[in-house]
Amino acid sequence: MIWAKDQSYSGWGRALRAKGDIASPDTVENLRNEGPAIGNRRSYGDAPLNSGGKAIDMTKLDRIISFDRETGLLTVQAGITLGELTRVFAPQGWMPAVVPGTGFATVGGAIAMDVHGKNHHHAGSFCQHVTAITLIQDKPRKITPKTGALWLATCGGLGQTGLIAQATLQLVRTRGDMMLVTEQRARDWDEHLSLLDTSRAPYTVGWIDATATGEDLGRGIVEEGETCKGLRPTARGTKKVPFNAPHWALSSPIVKLFNATYYRRVPKTGRTVVRTVQDFFFPLDKIHDWNKLYGKRGFHQFQCVVPLDQSEALRTIMQTIATSGLASPLAVLKRMGEGREGYLSFPMEGYTLAVDFPNRPAARALIKRLEAATLNAGGRLYLAKDALSTGPAIKSMYPDHSKWARAVAKADPEGQLQTDMTRRLDLRTPQQ
Amino acid sequence: MTDTNTNQTWIILGASSTIAKAFTRSVAEKGAHVILAGRRMDDLKATADDAKARGASDATTVIFDARVPDTFQTIIDLANTQAGTLNCAVFVGSMPAQDAIDADPTLVDGTIADSFTGPARFLQMLAPSLIERGQGSIVGVGSVAGDRGRVGNYVYGAAKAGFATYLSGLRNALGRHGVHVLTVKPGPVDTAMTQGLGKQPFMTTADAVVQDIDKALQKKRNTLYTKWIWWPVMTIIKLIPEPIFKKMSI
Ligand SMILES: NC(=O)c1ccc[n+]([C@@H]2O[C@H](COP(=O)([O-])OP(=O)(O)OC[C@H]3O[C@@H](n4cnc5c(N)ncnc54)[C@H](OP(=O)(O)O)[C@@H]3O)[C@@H](O)[C@H]2O)c1
Numbered sequence: 056m057i058w059a060k061d062q063s064y065s066g067w068g069r070a071l072r073a074k075g076d077i078a079s080p081d082t083v084e085n086l087r088n089e090g091p092a093i094g095n096r097r098s099y100g101d102a103p104l105n106s107g108g109k110a111i112d113m114t115k116l117d118r119i120i121s122f123d124r125e126t127g128l129l130t131v132q133a134g135i136t137l138g139e140l141t142r143v144f145a146p147q148g149w150m151p152a153v154v155p156g157t158g159f160a161t162v163g164g165a166i167a168m169d170v171h172g173k174n175h176h177h178a179g180s181f182c183q184h185v186t187a188i189t190l191i192q193d194k195p196r197k198i199t200p201k202t203g204a205l206w207l208a209t210c211g212g213l214g215q216t217g218l219i220a221q222a223t224l225q226l227v228r229t230r231g232d233m234m235l236v237t238e239q240r241a242r243d244w245d246e247h248l249s250l251l252d253t254s255r256a257p258y259t260v261g262w263i264d265a266t267a268t269g270e271d272l273g274r275g276i277v278e279e280g281e282t283c284k285g286l287r288p289t290a291r292g293t294k295k296v297p298f299n300a301p302h303w304a305l306s307s308p309i310v311k312l313f314n315a316t317y318y319r320r321v322p323k324t325g326r327t328v329v330r331t332v333q334d335f336f337f338p339l340d341k342i343h344d345w346n347k348l349y350g351k352r353g354f355h356q357f358q359c360v361v362p363l364d365q366s367e368a369l370r371t372i373m374q375t376i377a378t379s380g381l382a383s384p385l386a387v388l389k390r391m392g393e394g395r396e397g398y399l400s401f402p403m404e405g406y407t408l409a410v411d412f413p414n415r416p417a418a419r420a421l422i423k424r425l426e427a428a429t430l431n432a433g434g435r436l437y438l439a440k441d442a443l444s445t446g447p448a449i450k451s452m453y454p455d456h457s458k459w460a461r462a463v464a465k466a467d468p469e470g471q472l473q474t475d476m477t478r479r480l481d482l483r484t485p486q487q
Numbered sequence: 488m489t490d491t492n493t494n495q496t497w498i499i500l501g502a503s504s505t506i507a508k509a510f511t512r513s514v515a516e517k518g519a520h521v522i523l524a525g526r527r528m529d530d531l532k533a534t535a536d537d538a539k540a541r542g543a544s545d546a547t548t549v550i551f552d553a554r555v556p557d558t559f560q561t562i563i564d565l566a567n568t569q570a571g572t573l574n575c576a577v578f579v580g581s582m583p584a585q586d587a588i589d590a591d592p593t594l595v596d597g598t599i600a601d602s603f604t605g606p607a608r609f610l611q612m613l614a615p616s617l618i619e620r621g622q623g624s625i626v627g628v629g630s631v632a633g634d635r636g637r638v639g640n641y642v643y644g645a646a647k648a649g650f651a652t653y654l655s656g657l658r659n660a661l662g663r664h665g666v667h668v669l670t671v672k673p674g675p676v677d678t679a680m681t682q683g684l685g686k687q688p689f690m691t692t693a694d695a696v697v698q699d700i701d702k703a704l705q706k707k708r709n710t711l712y713t714k715w716i717w718w719p720v721m722t723i724i725k726l727i728p729e730p731i732f733k734k735m736s737i
Pocket of ligand 1: 504505507577673675
């Protein structure tokens with residue numbers, strides 16, 4: 056592999072950075088497990104970073120290897136993105152069964168984080184639709200759900216069992232490449248949860264106004280979607296945030312104003328619109344590099360999930376966020392089902408909340424408090440987002456952590472695939 | 488002419504190149520037939536499978552070595568059996584480091600053959616078929632390095648300059664027969680060729696280059712700088728008087 060020396064890079068949040076050598080191989084023959092694999096670095100924190108070490112950028116390994124139009128079984132190289140798969144296959148009547156909120160996530164990354172999407176309550180997590188993975192350890196090795204511990208340590212396993220080079224996905228049929236989307240206002244927390252609880256739509260997500268307090272706490276818009284066939288709305292071009300925005304761009308009055316307007320955009324009685332699948336699943340991808348809106352210091356996303364019966368605890372968490380005046384517009388509330396595949400998979404049946412915060416001392420302190428509250432509620436944090444937590448907290452949130460650590464120790468005995476995240480959280484050491 | 492359908496055939500020279508792969512995908516998704524020509528058959532076959540999964544009406548692979556003109560006729564014969572519009576995109580090229588060439592001057596010939604004389608001879612042989620059909624497009628990839636001989640890579644630059652001049656003449660000759668010729672001058676692109684060099688000034692991606700090529704084909708542009716910023720940059724660099732330029736190392 057050819058290494059570009061001392062490259063500086065970061066995750067999506069840009070608050071944590073790394074400097075190290077990066078290879079971008081374009082053939083699998085050249086692929087060696089000399090460092091962890093990274094994709095498009097859409098994880099927010101340090102999961103895709105290896106400071107002072109090597110990392111292997113997989114994004115040039117992005118071929119479709121085979122597709123069976125009868126069964127929907129698709130084999131791809133791991134560097135291909137889910138946006139690309141959606142763009143190519145939706146017009147042919149197929150979709151990845153699960154897509155996260157950004158189409159820039161690669162298949163390898165989606166496996167390593169066992170990502171979920173707006174249909175988690177029905178479809179489960181990404182890895183539940185993966186039928187085979189080729190891992191590059193000292194030698195290439197193909198694994199399937201029957202492999203056992205190594206499979207479970209790979210799905211959602213932060214890339215620690217080997218380079219994820221190739222995967223076979225079971226796509227699902229879609230009616231077309233358009234979405235019929237119903238949007239309803241949720242006036243407060245209770246109404247918001249009950250709309251999520253009673254939704255029967257295949258895809259459901261709540262947008263929550265993280266700045267609304269008092270009676271309005273928890274208000275937002277519940278969006279429900281299903282695929283359909285229809286006319287293609289004119290594609291809007293991509294926008295780019297060309298520079299680091301000044302730090303007041305997301306200051307509290309501006310965010311409040313934005314949120315109030317966003318909320319009122321949907322009429323009281325709700326509305327139904329037609330969107331492209333891209334617009335529905337990847338709404339922010341049109342604004343390239345929107346993470347730069349947070350300026351040079353970057354930002355953090357707090358995402359937790361708590362069990363269904365802990366909705367009161369989550370309301371308190373929401374209240375803490377809302378009264379802090381620190382939150383940004385992008386907050387999401389969703390009801391999750393049970394679906395998860397691996398030892399370190401994030402999902403559990405319950406409610407998940409995701410909120411962005413500019414990277415400032417006050418926000419970091421707040422996130423610490425939110426983490427403690429999550430732990431108390433028997434919930435957990437999403438490692439794809441985490442940049443601030445501690446090893447003991449994470450280990451107690453993930454009961455299968457020790458099983459994962461043991462399988463990983465076997466798969467990568469030299470620890471060549473360690474990342475800044477696994478070191479920060481001391482994840483590779485099983486709990487005593 | 489990339490905005491249509493199954494009636495388009497694209498010959499892709501140097502189909503194992505990173506930019507060529509991105510280009511192949513883009514025409515495959517519009518349903519074109521692609522003829523993938525290059526040296527590494529395994530790689531071309533994988534690209535052919537990828538193209539078919541994306542919607543190419545067909546994808547064929549064929550040996551092409553810019554330094555072995557005997558390989559050319561087979562490709563042209565194959566293309567001639569296709570109905571509809573015939574197009575050709577040239578991505579072949581090689582860029583040995585200038586100090587490698589300094590150490591071994593025989594590398595000059597190969598560098599010129601890969602980027603200039605090989606493709607030129609191929610296009611010269613193909614031209615009659617395009618003239619006969621009275622339609623089609625040729626995309627020739629040169630480089631900003633061809634705009635001025637620079638201390639860092641002037642043999643590669645000379646090859647690209649020669650190719651650009653050739654394409655300009657070919658455009659003149661074929662334009663009157665309804666065939667469009669587009670010269671593409673990329674700045675640094677993140678590809679196999681630039682692997683290990685790290686981030687370069689105004690670096691772009693193969694996909695972005697291909698989007699620009701698509702648009703330029705639709706608008707029947709003659710010369711495309713991609714990223715566009717290289718047009719003003721190179722215009723200025725070309726204006727620097729030689730007595731000053733010869734002392735610079737940019
Ligand atoms: N990347 C840049 O920064 C940049 C900038 C300006 C212009 N360009 C030009 O863009 C074009 C595509 O390059 P790329 O960036 O995509 O890099 P690339 O992946 O290295 O592509 C170069 C291609 O040329 C092929 N080739 C070289 N000699 C050949 C020969 N004798 N016969 C047949 N094929 C031969 C190589 O084939 P093998 O795979 O068999 O080696 C390879 O596929 C080139 O013409 C390059 O000069 C690139």
